[in-house]
Amino acid sequence: MTILDLITGLLLLAALFFFVAGTVGLLRFPDLYSRLHALTKADNVGLGFAVLALMLQAQSWSEVFKLGLIWVLVLAASATVCFLIGNEALRRGVKPWTGKSP
Amino acid sequence: MTNAAQCSSNVSAPSPGRRLLTRAILMSLIWLGFTGADWNSWLVGGPTVVAAAWISLRLWPGASWRWSPRGALAFAAYFLRESCRGGWDVARRALSPGLNFTPGIIRHPLRLPAGPARLFFCTVISLLPGTAVVAIQSESIQVHVLDQGPRVHAELRALERRVAALFDLSLSSEEVEP
Numbered sequence: 001m002t003i004l005d006l007i008t009g010l011l012l013l014a015a016l017f018f019f020v021a022g023t024v025g026l027l028r029f030p031d032l033y034s035r036l037h038a039l040t041k042a043d044n045v046g047l048g049f050a051v052l053a054l055m056l057q058a059q060s061w062s063e064v065f066k067l068g069l070i071w072v073l074v075l076a077a078s079a080t081v082c083f084l085i086g087n088e089a090l091r092r093g094v095k096p097w098t099g100k101s102p
Numbered sequence: 103m104t105n106a107a108q109c110s111s112n113v114s115a116p117s118p119g120r121r122l123l124t125r126a127i128l129m130s131l132i133w134l135g136f137t138g139a140d141w142n143s144w145l146v147g148g149p150t151v152v153a154a155a156w157i158s159l160r161l162w163p164g165a166s167w168r169w170s171p172r173g174a175l176a177f178a179a180y181f182l183r184e185s186c187r188g189g190w191d192v193a194r195r196a197l198s199p200g201l202n203f204t205p206g207i208i209r210h211p212l213r214l215p216a217g218p219a220r221l222f223f224c225t226v227i228s229l230l231p232g233t234a235v236v237a238i239q240s241e242s243i244q245v246h247v248l249d250q251g252p253r254v255h256a257e258l259r260a261l262e263r264r265v266a267a268l269f270d271l272s273l274s275s276e277e278v279e280p
Contacts, residue, residue, distance in 0.1 A: 024196040
C-alpha cells in the first residue's frame with residue numbers, strides 16, 4: 001500500500017459521500033426541480049472525485065486523458081438532460097414547490 | 103443552406119470547408135485520446151470522425167468563435183471551485199434535518215449574444231450551486247433556484263462576466279432594465 005493508494009482511497013470515499021448525498025437528496029427533496037439539483041450537482045462532484053482517484057491509478061497518459069474526457073462529457077450530458085427535464089416540466093405546468101404548502 | 107440564417111457577428115467567417123477540417127481535426131484528437139496509438143482503430147475511427155464532423159456542421163453551422171486562453175484558465179479554476187461548492191451545498195441540504203430552503207423559478211435577463219457563449223452560460227448555470235436553467239427565451243432565461251434572494255442575480259451576473267471574458271466578448275450593457 002503506497003501513499004498513492006491511500007490518496008486514491010480517500011478520493012473514492014469523497015466520491016462515495018457525494019453520490020450518497022445526491023441520492024438522499026433525490027429521495028428527500030420536495031419537487032422535481034429541486035431533485036434535478038441533487039442529481040446534477042452532487043453526482044458531478046462525486047464523479048469528479050472518482051475520476052481523480054482512477055487517474056492516480058492509470059497506467060498511461062492516454063488513460064488519464066480518457067478519464068478526464070469522460071468527466072467533461074458526462075458534465076455536458078448531465079447539464080443538457082437537466083435542462084430538458086426542467087424545461088419539459090415547466091411546459092407541462094408543473095408548479096415548483098415553494099415551501100408554503102404542506 | 104448552411105449559410106442561410108446565420109447572423110454573423112464575427113469579423114471574417116472561415117469557409118465551410120475550413121470549418122469542416124477544423125472540426126475533423128478536433129474529433130481526430132479526441133479519437134486519438136480514446137484509442138492511444140492503435141492505428142487499426144482508425145478503420146472505425148476514420149469514418150466516425152468524418153461523420154461526426156459533418157453532423158456537427160449540419161447541426162451547428164455557426165462559424166468558429168474567439169476565446170481567450172487566459173480567460174479559459176481562469177474559468178477552469180473558477181468552475182472547479184464552484185462545482186465543489188455546488189456539490190457540497192446540495193449534500194448539506196440533503197443530509198441536514200428539515201428542508202431549509204426557499205426554492206422558486208426566477209427570470210434573469212440575458213446580456214450575452216445568442217450563440218456559443220450564451221449556450222455555454224446556460225449549461226454552466228446548471229452545474230453551479232443552487233441554480234438550474236429551465237427555459238431559454240430570446241431576451242431572458244428562467245432559472246430554478248434553491249434559495250431565492252438578491253444574491254442569485256449577483257452570482258449570475260458574475261458568471262456572465264466570466265463567460266464573456268472566456269469568449270473574449272464585451273457585454274452589451276452593464277445594467278439592463280429588470
